[in-house]
Structure formats: C-alpha cells, structure tokens
Amino acid sequence: MFSWFENRIDPFPAEKPEQPPTTLVAFCWHYTKGIWPWLAITSFLIAAISVLQVALFGFLGNVVDWLTGADPASFLAAEGWTLFWMGFVILVALPLLSLGHTLVMHQTIFGNYPMVIRWKAHRYLLGQSFAFYQDEFAGRVATKMMQAALGVREAVTKILDVFIYVGIYFAGTLVLVGTLDIWMMIPFVVWIAFYIGLLRYFLPKMREISERQSNARSTMTGRIVDSYTNIMTVKLFAHAGREESYARDAMTGFLKTVHPQMRYVTMLNTGLDVSNSLLLFAVGAVGIWSWTNGDATVGAIAAAVGLVLRLEGMAHWVMWELAGLFEHIGMAQDGMGTIAQPRMVRDVPDAKTLAVKEGRIDFEGIRFHYGKEDGVIENLSLSVEPGEKVGLVGRSGAGKSTLMNVLLRLYDLEGGAIRIDGQDIRKVTQDSLRSQIGVVTQDTSLLHRSVRDNIAYGKPDATEEQIVQAAKRANAHEYILGLVDPQGRTGYDAHVGERGVKLSGGQRQRVAIARVFLKNAPILVLDEATSALDSEIEAAIQESLYALMEGKTVIAIAHRLSTIASLDRLVVLDKGRIVEEGSHEELAKADGLYAQLWARQSGGFIDVSEAVAAE
Incomplete structure (x- = not known):
C-alpha cells in the first residue's frame, strides 16, 4: 500500500x-x-x-x-x-x-x-x-x-x-x-x-x-x-x-x-x-x-x-x-x-550537433572583454589548420586563456565568430562542442569520487582495460595502485577527496591527462598542462602528450616556453591582439616580444615582472 x-x-x-x-x-x-x-x-x-x-x-x-x-x-x-x-x-x-x-x-x-x-x-x-x-x-x-x-x-x-x-x-x-x-x-x-x-x-x-x-x-x-x-x-x-x-x-x-x-x-x-x-x-x-x-x-x-x-x-x-x-x-x-536567473550562454532553438571531420578552427575578428570597457580581445583573427599544433604565448593578461574560454563557449563573444570546420559554434549545441574538445588545465580539480570514475569521466562507457591503458599513458598507473583512502578502498577504487585534495598536484594533473587520453577528442587544448609536474615526471609524460597530439588540432598555452617550442607555429599575444607568429626559431631570432620573453626566462619560466594582470 x-x-x-x-x-x-x-x-x-x-x-x-x-x-x-x-x-x-x-x-x-x-x-x-x-x-x-x-x-x-x-x-x-x-x-x-x-x-x-x-x-x-x-x-x-x-x-x-x-x-x-x-x-x-x-x-x-x-x-x-x-x-x-x-x-x-x-x-x-x-x-x-x-x-x-x-x-x-x-x-x-x-x-x-x-x-x-x-x-x-x-x-x-x-x-x-x-x-x-x-x-x-x-x-x-x-x-x-x-x-x-x-x-x-x-x-x-x-x-x-x-x-x-x-x-x-x-x-x-x-x-x-x-x-x-x-x-x-x-x-x-x-x-x-x-x-x-x-x-x-x-x-x-x-x-x-x-x-x-x-x-x-x-x-x-x-x-x-x-x-x-x-x-x-x-x-x-x-x-x-x-x-x-x-x-x-x-x-x-x-x-x-x-x-x-x-x-x-x-x-x-x-x-x-x-x-x-x-x-x-x-x-x-x-x-x-x-x-x-x-x-x-x-x-x-x-x-x-x-x-x-x-x-x-x-x-x-x-x-x-x-x-x-x-x-x-x-x-x-x-x-x-x-x-530563476536566465542562462547567459544558451543553445539556439535549432542548434545542430557539431560534426568534426578535419578539425580546422577559425577565429574571425572576435571581440570579448568580460563586461569591461577595455577589451581583453579586440578584433582578433586566427586560423588553425587541421592537425596543426599551435602554441599561444604572451604575458599574463594577454588573452590566452580567454581565447580558450570563448573557444569552449564558456562565454559568448561580443563580436566576430568562431568556426570549427566551417560551423559557427554559436549554432551548435554546447554539449556537442565540448565533447569534441579535450582540455587539460593548469588548475585541475577532480570529482570527489573514485580514481576510476574520474578517469572514466572522459568516456563514461570505457572498459576497465581502456581506463588502465589511459592511466599508463599518463604515467599514473603505478601511483594509483598504491592509493588507499580512509574507508580502505584501494587503487582505482580509492576516492580522491573534494576537488582531489588527497592527491598531490602532479598526481591530480596525471589523472586529468589520463581522462583526456580516454576522451580522445579531435581537438586538444592544453592550458599549462604540465605546469604542476616536476621535471622528471614532465619529461616522462611529454612523449605521451606528443602521442596524444598525433592527428589532432592542438592549441597549447604555456608560460614555460620550452614545452611548446617544438610546435608547428607559435602565436604571440599582447593586450588581446596577435603581435607575432611563426616557428620558435623564427621568433627567437626576431627582435620582438617572443625573443624578449625567451631571453628573460630563468629555468624555463617567463620573468614574473612581465606579468601585468591576472588572466
């Protein structure tokens, strides 16, 4: 009853x-x-x-x-x-x-x-x-x-x-x-x-x-x-x-x-x-x-x-x-x-599913400034060819992470358009857009769930074998096997705590990278992807990242210029505009902003005195 x-x-x-x-x-x-x-x-x-x-x-x-x-x-x-x-x-x-x-x-x-x-x-x-x-x-x-x-x-x-x-x-x-x-x-x-x-x-x-x-x-x-x-x-x-x-x-x-x-x-x-x-x-x-x-x-x-x-x-x-x-x-x-607050970013009524066949990205005269009077990005145009690996370089506040945010449509543009394989991202569903882009950010936060669940977030229907393989490619498998949480759960069953607090910064980052390995999206965005790793672990995982990049369109953001120097093209931003672009060799020889940043690096980092604002 x-x-x-x-x-x-x-x-x-x-x-x-x-x-x-x-x-x-x-x-x-x-x-x-x-x-x-x-x-x-x-x-x-x-x-x-x-x-x-x-x-x-x-x-x-x-x-x-x-x-x-x-x-x-x-x-x-x-x-x-x-x-x-x-x-x-x-x-x-x-x-x-x-x-x-x-x-x-x-x-x-x-x-x-x-x-x-x-x-x-x-x-x-x-x-x-x-x-x-x-x-x-x-x-x-x-x-x-x-x-x-x-x-x-x-x-x-x-x-x-x-x-x-x-x-x-x-x-x-x-x-x-x-x-x-x-x-x-x-x-x-x-x-x-x-x-x-x-x-x-x-x-x-x-x-x-x-x-x-x-x-x-x-x-x-x-x-x-x-x-x-x-x-x-x-x-x-x-x-x-x-x-x-x-x-x-x-x-x-x-x-x-x-x-x-x-x-x-x-x-x-x-x-x-x-x-x-x-x-x-x-x-x-x-x-x-x-x-x-x-x-x-x-x-x-x-x-x-x-x-x-x-x-x-x-x-x-x-x-x-x-x-x-x-x-x-x-x-x-x-x-x-x-x-009852309205959603600021919404799918249009007839939004289509994004279909990525090649992975070409076009930023067409985009403008965005977070509601401020002065634009963070002003009339920026950039094309990334299918399979091209592009590094974004610039001082803090230059607009690098903003470019990533508008590409993922976390914010709507105030002017211009972004197209992927000719499709305006404002006319496709947000879910389909983000499902085609793998992202590893500098500040990785994990869900308060098991390691397995966090890795499988990149592909919910993944098999155990696929999860373990992704962890191995991210150089995370060995330390995962040694994890034990307060409830006695071990290995891939161990819970990582709120925002992943039970793991070190490097361990969190490797789980995040494993998650993106498993997602295997055709477009990859790396925002300081290895910044939380020590030199030994970074060297071990760098080859895996290069393997992950194979066949994908890549946009990588880094202050540590050595991590992106080998990419196909580097784009230098300053105050929301493109001021230089070319290969590492070309830019390092030129008397421009990139050459200044490269010369002032100590231990691979941009001089902090060049940071003008938090991005």
Whole structure:
C-alpha cells in the first residue's frame, strides 16, 4: 500500500528544464506541474474531515439535549439509528479520510514534491553559464536550491491544507453556533475578527523578517562552506581565527533576524491567549444568559463551549503554521532569486550537433572583454589548420586563456565568430562542442569520487582495460595502485577527496591527462598542462602528450616556453591582439616580444615582472 502511493509521482521527470518564472506564484506553479492533482485530492479530503469534525460538535449538543430529557428505557429505540450513523462517522469515516489524507500527503507528496523541485532546479543550474558560478559561492547555490525546494513544498501544502481546513472549520463553527443560538454566535464573530486583525498586523512583519533571515542563513552557510572548501589556504596562512570572525559576522547577522522574529511571536502569542480567554468567558456568559431566557439549550451551551476549547488549540496551531508559511515563502523567494536567473550562454532553438571531420578552427575578428570597457580581445583573427599544433604565448593578461574560454563557449563573444570546420559554434549545441574538445588545465580539480570514475569521466562507457591503458599513458598507473583512502578502498577504487585534495598536484594533473587520453577528442587544448609536474615526471609524460597530439588540432598555452617550442607555429599575444607568429626559431631570432620573453626566462619560466594582470 505504501509503495503504491509513493510511486504515484515521478521524482525525476524527463522533460527538459526551463528557466523558472521570477514571480512567487508562477515560480511555485512551475514546480507544481504534475503534483497538483494530488494536492487537489488532499484538499478535498481535509475539507471533508473539517466538515465532519464540526458536525460532531453539533451531534454532541444533540446528545446532551437527548440525555437531559430522554427516557432511558426508550432512548436507544428512538435514537438508535442516529447513534449508529454517528458511530460510523467516528469509527470508520473519519479514520478512513484521515488515513487517505496522510497517505497522499506523506507518502505521495512530501518526499516526491521537493525532489521534483531539486531535480528540475539542479538540471537547470547545471546548464548555467560559467560566469554564474564565478559570481556565487557553490555552497550558497546548493543551500538556496535545497531551501527553495522545501520552501515551495511547505508554502503550497500549508496554503491548501491549513487554509482550507481552517476556513471551513471557522465557517462551519459560525453556522453551527448560529443554528444553536444566534446570541452565542456574536462572541465567535468578534473573536474571529480580532484573530484576523492580529494575523494581519503581525504576520507581514514576520514575513519581512523571514525573507531577511533566509538570505542571512544562506550567507552564513556559504561562508562556512567557503572556509571548509579552502581549508588548505586557511591553514597555510594561519587564519583560523580570521575565518572564525568571518563566520561569526554572518552568524551575528542571522541572529539579528531571529530575535525580532521571536519578539513578534511572543506578542502574538500573548494577544491570542488573551483573546481566547475572553472568548471562553463570553460564550459561557452569553450561553448561560440565553439559557436563563429559554433561548439556548444545555446541549447548545456544551457544543459551543466545546468548540471554544477546540478553537483555542487550533488558533495557536494556525498561528504557528502561518508563521512557518511566511518563513517558507521567504525561503522560496530567496531561492527563486538564484534559481530563476536566465542562462547567459544558451543553445539556439535549432542548434545542430557539431560534426568534426578535419578539425580546422577559425577565429574571425572576435571581440570579448568580460563586461569591461577595455577589451581583453579586440578584433582578433586566427586560423588553425587541421592537425596543426599551435602554441599561444604572451604575458599574463594577454588573452590566452580567454581565447580558450570563448573557444569552449564558456562565454559568448561580443563580436566576430568562431568556426570549427566551417560551423559557427554559436549554432551548435554546447554539449556537442565540448565533447569534441579535450582540455587539460593548469588548475585541475577532480570529482570527489573514485580514481576510476574520474578517469572514466572522459568516456563514461570505457572498459576497465581502456581506463588502465589511459592511466599508463599518463604515467599514473603505478601511483594509483598504491592509493588507499580512509574507508580502505584501494587503487582505482580509492576516492580522491573534494576537488582531489588527497592527491598531490602532479598526481591530480596525471589523472586529468589520463581522462583526456580516454576522451580522445579531435581537438586538444592544453592550458599549462604540465605546469604542476616536476621535471622528471614532465619529461616522462611529454612523449605521451606528443602521442596524444598525433592527428589532432592542438592549441597549447604555456608560460614555460620550452614545452611548446617544438610546435608547428607559435602565436604571440599582447593586450588581446596577435603581435607575432611563426616557428620558435623564427621568433627567437626576431627582435620582438617572443625573443624578449625567451631571453628573460630563468629555468624555463617567463620573468614574473612581465606579468601585468591576472588572466
């Protein structure tokens, strides 16, 4: 039975994720598609439960009146069928309705609903631009996504469940008490008006605080995660105390939203307690007065007082539910601000799959400047022939890595075009573009998974033999066999830690190179691919890199000029423009920038005094 209800909603819908709306109601509805029929069922069930519970108080009044004037000998004969049906409602109908409601709510909705939101939001965020993640804490994005999922679920279910239940219960109470005695209905009307006034005054204030609190919570979590993620930097600079202060500032900011919230809760609770006491006194006094005048029966007073006692507990419950509702609305709105951002780099509607037959790359008058006034790349044109090995040379900030970023379409150009075998990369899918380009960067970060998984990331369907062969070609196999992680997993099964922190820089780089060996893409980009390796390991792997380059179009970026001196052509960049190109021999003999850089190298590196800006 449980499994049937749990499988009514697919938590991982297959449809392509779209940008969510940027208004709260539309945002919630966007993530409620496929869920709403089950929400409608819960609303119907809770409405039926509410009606029957109010009706039971009316029946209680009738029972009191019956027992007051009935003959015990004939009571069951006269009222037996009425008692039977009310017993059926109490023992069968209400439990079945409650069971149905809790099964749908807790088995069908509560687990699957937020998972649907997380799945859709995660898939959408995976497609966000590279710039989006440069502007955000990874922990903050993850926190907001998780909070938004719970916020949307709680906001929607509370509105439907609580509001329907309470609305029908309050309306039913007024109708029932009015039918019993019109005078006793007056205190209920006054109490409901006062109760609504309390909520209208306090809840908007609590909502405003909840919104600030949700943002403060995300900031606090983001700062803590940032410290953990960069723990090596924290320790190297002995800044644990500084990180404590950094986190404490965020925690203090969070507390500044909690204390005012609790003050409002205290005032609201006090107002509610006073109003509840006045209601109980007023209903009892009016009921007794009406009974003395012969207008109200003893059963009517008993039913009215029972309703008051029920409403006292319900009023506090509703208050907390509404306070929680606004808190979750704040969480949903806060998450919406991050999740619903448009993608800056998007596939065109009719994007084709990139087909690489030769591997020719043409940069045609491209322009890009990261949103700055001065261009990083200005009107640059460059053609790389199929199978040609081109090295990019220049001071830091010259535009070398930017050229790689726009080739991979991590950013969209502001002018010009890049074509691969004549195909404009803006008109092909991003996935197909990047699947045709193998990349090894200077700062290699690995997934917190096994070594095998990290290497196989280049080819998910690779066999064990292919994975091992790629590791051997990257000179990584021997050290991999000696790995052991804290859980006792060894060799290729050993996990590498977050961003690969359990491996040395050289070991991470060799895994990354093995990954690209396995991918075997026709275009290869090397961005300081061997910079993390010592001379002995670099020499051992250089031959493998040359083997990897065979038959591929290669663009290699390096400050260590000796690593690219043997390439077919070197292109020298300065301030986003090509200032020289030719072979190493030709450029070294010329009196240009390359010759200056080559002459100033010490141990194979460009003089750091030439670095003008971080790229």
